[in-house]
Amino acid sequence: MKLSGELKAFEGRIGHHFAAPELLNRAVTHASMSSANRDDNQRLEFLGDRVLGLVMAEALLALDPGATEGQLAPRFNALVRKETCADVARDIDLGTVLKLGRSEMLSGGRRKQALLGDAIEAVIAAVYLDGGFDAAKGLVLRLWGGRIETVEEDARDAKTALQEWAQARKLAPPKYVTTARSGPDHAPVFTIAARLDNGAEASATAPSKRAAEQAAATSLLAQLEKNK
Structure with missing residues (x-):
C-alpha cells in the first residue's frame, strides 16, 4: 500500500x-x-x-x-x-x-x-x-x-482546580448540568454547564459527559481568571 x-x-x-x-x-x-x-x-x-x-x-x-x-x-x-x-x-x-x-x-x-x-x-x-x-x-x-x-508538580484537571477555587472562596462545589444532548445513541453529543453559587457559569459541548464537564470547567476557570 x-x-x-x-x-x-x-x-x-x-x-x-x-x-x-x-x-x-x-x-x-x-x-x-x-x-x-x-x-x-x-x-x-x-x-x-x-x-x-x-x-x-x-x-x-x-x-x-x-x-x-x-x-x-x-x-x-x-x-x-x-x-x-x-x-x-x-x-x-x-x-x-x-x-x-x-x-x-x-x-x-x-x-x-x-x-x-x-x-x-x-x-x-x-x-x-x-x-x-x-x-x-x-x-x-x-x-x-x-x-x-x-509539567506542573501540582497539575490538576480543570474540574479539580475549579472545585479548589470555589472552596478557597467558601463557595459550594461547582454544579454540572446537562443542558442539551444531540446526535444518535451510538454517538451522542452533550452540552454541559458548569455553575458556581456566585452566578458564574460557562458551557461546553463534547462527545462525552466527562469531556464536556472538563471543557466547561476549563472555560469557567479562564473566565474567572479574566475577571479577577
Whole structure:
C-alpha cells in the first residue's frame, strides 16, 4: 500500500517512516469512515493509550527519582489527558490528514479535541506495531518534548482546580448540568454547564459527559481568571 502525499509529509512531521503504511492509514481513519473494507482507528486508540501511559510513567520516574507517587500521579494525569493529547495532535497538524465521514467533516471534526486526542493515541499504537516499543517511546518523547520537563508538580484537571477555587472562596462545589444532548445513541453529543453559587457559569459541548464537564470547567476557570 502506498501513502498519499499528505501522509508522506505527515511521516516527516512525526519522524517515523512506516514499513507497514497500512498501519498509518488505519490510524488516521475515523469510525465515521469505516466500512467492510476499511478499518477505523478505535482498536489502535485503545492500544496507544496504554503505550502512552507506560512511556510517560517511565519518563517521569527517570526525570525525578525522588518523587513520591502522590507527586507523580498529577503530573502523569496532566500529560496523558485528552486535552494534552489534542494539543500535541495540533502541533503536528494531525487534523489535516484525518479521514472523516461527511457528518464529521461538516461538524468541524478536524478541530475536535476528543477526536484529535483519540487519533494521536492511534498514531502512537501504529508506530508501536510498526517499529516496536523503542520507536513508539521515541515518538512520544519527541512530540511531548518540553511538556514533560515543565509539567506542573501540582497539575490538576480543570474540574479539580475549579472545585479548589470555589472552596478557597467558601463557595459550594461547582454544579454540572446537562443542558442539551444531540446526535444518535451510538454517538451522542452533550452540552454541559458548569455553575458556581456566585452566578458564574460557562458551557461546553463534547462527545462525552466527562469531556464536556472538563471543557466547561476549563472555560469557567479562564473566565474567572479574566475577571479577577
